Amino acid sequence: MRPCGVFDERYIQDIAIVRTWQHWLALIGALVILYTFPFYGSYYLISLINLLSILIIVILGLQIVMGYCGQISLGQPAFMAVGAYTSAILTATYGISFWIALPLSGLSAGIVGMISGAPSLRIKGFYLAMATLAAHFVIMWIIMHLKITGGIQGLHPPPPQIGNIVLDTEERMYYLIVTMMVISTFAARNLFRSKVGRAFVAINDNDLAAEVMGVNLYYYKLLAFFISCVYAGLGGSLWAHYYMVVHPEQFTFMHAIWYVGMVIIGGMGSIPGVFFGVLFVRLLDEIVLFSSPMLSSLFPWLGPGPGAALGLSAFGMALLLFIIFEPRGLAHRWEVIKESYRLYPFAY
């Protein structure tokens, strides 16, 4: 955020991620809070941040392909599964170190994602959504039927290790997951200051115009899928070693819908939007989950079904209100707040 009267004088300032001392202060403060959190945060909140951080990595990937490049993908949970299973197979079956398995899981998911994204040159919009949906079911079917993936039994990958330190507690995994989330966020943010990122945005705005300007559509669309799925794969690998189990039931089509919802609610084409979307959906989900016992105790005659449905309805209602009042996503509201700050004390 730049206060009123601060102007960029050089190009390097214009494209800088951190622009002012207030920016630096906020960033350092946030990082200090984040990295000291295990010292004062509760077990539940630490585990919640672990889960949110993994989701943020996965949704950052979806934001790249969907929000920035304009290619709808419903296959993100399946690509996450590819990463999770790659990591689990390499570590649990072949005894390879997690630190080698982690990048390889990103790479394998990226390659599978690139293949799944191949139809993107010919088809767009809902048709592409259908193609990626098909990829989801094909991938999950293959995972369920292969012997190496453990079939319906799944696999039990070991926790990561640094020397003699086994990362088998919430607090220890916290540092790994949060660090990965910070690096992923920085990489995603940086991507859009590069030629590649601008090509993605150009394709999203108007692919025909982008092609006329010399953007190789096929190359960049596939690259968007690749990068997006690398994120999903890395998230999947962390997921596998965090939960220490991978099972076909953990990566369902419903997750694909929720992930797309997170991108839309957070705001398409915005990195902060990913944080807003994940936090909003997941925290609302947590509230609904934990308010069910309260509803049951207040209205015992409701029973568990209607009680849970009431919570779910409240969740749907919140989303509906959200779409009515904030259709451009939470990131837009954030931009409005920033603009107000930037123009203060002037009204406009």
Add this chain to the structure above:
Amino acid sequence: MEKKKLLAFFGALFLTMAMAFNPTSGIGAEKYVTYLGLEDFTGPIAGITVSFNEGLRHHINYVNDQGGVDGVKIKPILLDTRYDTSRAVSAFKRYRREHKLVFILITSTGVGKALYPLTVRDKVPIQVPGVGYFQNLLGWAITYAPPYQDMFGASMDWMVDDWKKKGNPGKPVVGYMGWDNPFGRENLLGGREYAEKIGVKLLKPEYYPVGSLKHDLWLTRLKDYGAKYIFVSGTDPENSNVVRDAYALGMMKDVQLISGVWGTTMETGVAFHPEEFEGEVICSPGIRGVDARAHPLAKLWKRYTKSKPPVQFSYMLGMSLGIMFEKALKVAVQDVGYEKLNGEAVYRALQKITGEDTKGITGPIDLSPTSRRITRDVKFYRVTGGKIVPITDWRRCPDTVSLHKW
């Protein structure tokens, strides 16, 4: 105006959040233990889990109304995890430090596997679906029905008996139809080996996608390959849809259809289209149909819901879990007393209630140091004249889990 509405919305959201993060307990300052249920009330298996949960909850209410187990009441926290692993894990982490959390019920295999290492670390026993993996593991997880493969084995035993009773030589040809997912495939992990062991010719299994509208293709293929019995392993209402398709194809006279545990109930078709289900056999680990309705505990439904009792099989099965827990809690309280009561005490107690009954809802409890099956008995029912009536007494399931190489 828009800002006001937005403020009101976020204000309401904040209040909900504040209330949700301070859940109230239905139990005051009495002695109590916490029973955590991580279930699916709005997801893919909600059709069975909701009434399953009602049975469990009503029994817990009943026990609490009677003053608890030796004065110790049970505080149920029953959550809708929507068949989602991350929701369930999050819920567990939120509630793992609840006052005397001694038992966790989980209705999803994936969730059970994900939570198992965490619950073992906390020394809290869990109850999971009838998956052979957990019986083989012999750890802190007990199944809430005999393992699916054991029930499939018992069904094959019944088929062989029925085949002989009809005066046929040799062994019957058996077809298998199941959902193309972990649940649908579970029966054959041990079930296939058992078929070989008893000399039953098991045809190549037919797996169909969850939610298929028509099942003619798989049914006719099994019939064409000579199946005399077809075991259908799905979850109702889809399981009943398979039977209806078989009826429409005119197969019910030539081929005997047998549904697995989550198959046909009165509510999913028999009451409305009895002719379509006539003759169908159901392998059940608990009482159902006329038995379920006649059971004295079925009255709890009316007592706690004030409505006409549409008593389902899963309602009674849920109640049997409550009875099992009550018995284990009683032993644990007697063994260690209330002050030292914890998950480990309940885990030890669960292994001491071998042979106890669940008031006739299931066969005798089988839990022991070498068994994690709540029971090993099943009963066979047949749809006759629009009713689900028993055709056998409790029959012991074969141990098919041990035949599989895990």
